[in-house]
Structures are given as structure tokens and as C-alpha cells.
């Protein structure tokens with residue numbers, strides 16, 4: 001067992017990892033992050049996650065402190081040292097410590113932090129029964145495609161669902177579905193899957209891409225288009241997806257049953273395809 005983390009060039013126990021209180025991540029939430037699922041100690045779609053990290057860094061105008069090869073070897077060491085063969089790697093880059101001033105410091109020393117976490121995937125009863133969600137107005141900023149550590153809006157939105165005894169808050173902006181507080185959202189109507197397209201108003205989910213690919217392989221029609229709130233409320237099925245939630249059925253929305261209140265047939269099909277994919281491809285066992 002190890003609780004080794006990486007911080008600015010050093011590998012050390014989590015309890016010994018320290019950042020200065022003037023770190024702009026602490027003062028302003030001035031940083032970006034990634035969560036990468038790891039199966040059998042193999043990071044899943046690492047290149048996609050590192051591409052999204054680059055997009056986030058570009059979005060906050062912060063140079064990438066590491067090359068692809070450097071990221072791969074830093075992550076590999078953390079994965080190797082962790083106690084779990086399935087895990088989630090969390091990595092964060094901030095604009096580093098500097099005297100407090102909103103404007104960027106002239107000389108930036110970014111803070112780089114990497115740790116491994118236990119990967120908790122949905123329990124069998126969640127797969128069997130689905131989860132409840134509420135809706136809320138999407139009151140986040142206009143750059144939700146940046147995976148920033150400034151997560152206060154997401155935190156408050158997520159807490160509303162906890163307060164309501166629900167698993168997620170599904171967000172509506174200008175009458176259209178955007179995403180969950182920490183997940184992508186799909187709807188199904190009359191056998192057709194739909195999801196909001198990538199834009200500045202949603203995070204480009206890596207699991208979203210997997211579901212789009214699997215729907216293609218399964219021959220199930222899927223459209224990426226704007227989804228009015230009424231379509232969300234009248235959907236036969238609603239799913240949420242993320243690296244840790246995989247595909248989860250939403251079976252109650254704002255206290256009302258979704259469809260017949262049970263996970264639907266297309267959920268069961270795509271969930272099975274996802275599990276097969278996970279065991280055959282994510283774990284590197286091709287059949």
C-alpha cells in the first residue's frame with residue numbers, strides 16, 4: 001500500500017505534500033485538472049485526457065509544464081505505486097504561488113500535483129434501479145469546456161441534489177439541456193439517443209465519446225443536437241455518463257418517473273456494451 005503523490009518534481013507521501021498558501025490555485029482557483037480512470041494499471045484514453053488538459057491550459061493561457069512523454073512517466077509512477085489496480089488518477093496544474101494580484105505574475109512557476117484515488121464505479125443496485133436527479137438553472141460561466149479547478153458553481157449545484165436526496169443536478173441554460181454538475185447527459189426518445197453537442201457550454205466528456213462510439217457499433221441511432229428542456233422532461237430514458245459513473249440511468253427527474261421509472265432497454269444495451277468494452281479494450285484483453 002502506498003499513498004505516494006507527485007508534487008513539483010518530488011514523489012512523497014500525501015501527508016507531507018504542501019503548497020504555499022499564496023498558490024493561485026488556493027487564492028483564485030486559477031488552475032485546471034483531469035481525472036483519468038485506470039484499469040489493471042492501464043490509464044484509459046490517456047492521450048484524450050492529455051489533449052483535453054492541453055485545451056484547458058490553452059483556455060486559461062498557461063503553458064503546459066510537461067511534454068506528453070513526461071506526463072506519461074509521471075502518471076505511470078503514481079499508478080504503479082498505488083494500492084489499487086483499478087484507480088482514478090487526479091492531476092492538477094495551477095498558475096503557482098505569487099503575490100496576490102488578479103493579473104498573471106510576470107514569472108510563472110506552475111504547481112503540478114498528481115495523486116491516485118480509489119475508483120468507485122456504480123454499485124449493482126444503481127445499475128439495476130438507476131438514480132434520481134433534479135434540474136437547475138445552469139448558472140456557471142461561459143467556458144464550461146475548460147476543466148478548471150474553479151468548481152464553486154458545480155459544487156453548489158451538486159450539493160442541491162444531495163440536499164434533495166438525489167445523485168445529480170441536470171443543468172438547463174436558455175431552455176436547453178447542457179450537462180450534469182459533474183457528468184454528461186444523454187436522452188432517448190422513440191429508440192433514438194440524443195446528446196448536446198460539444199460547445200463552450202459543456203465539458204467534452206471522454207465517456208461521452210465512448211458512448212457515441214458504442215452506439216455506432218451497436219447500430220443505435222444517435223444525434224448530437226440542442227435538446228430543449230421539454231424533451232428532457234418527456235424522454236423515455238435519461239442517462240448520465242462520466243469516467244467514474246460510467247453509464248448510469250436516471251429514473252426519476254424532479255420527483256417524476258423517467259419513462260416507466262425503470263432503466264430502459266437502450267440503457268441496458270449500451271451499459272452491457274460499455275462493460276464488454278471495458279473488459280476487452282480498457283483492460284487490454286482483446287477478447
Ligand SMILES: Cc1ncc(COP(=O)(O)O)c(C=O)c1O
Nearest residue numbers: 182183184203205206207242243
Ligand atoms: C461538468 C462535467 N461534465 C462532464 C463530465 C464527464 O467527463 P468524463 O467522461 O471525461 O469523466 C465531468 C466529469 O467529471 C464533469 O465534471
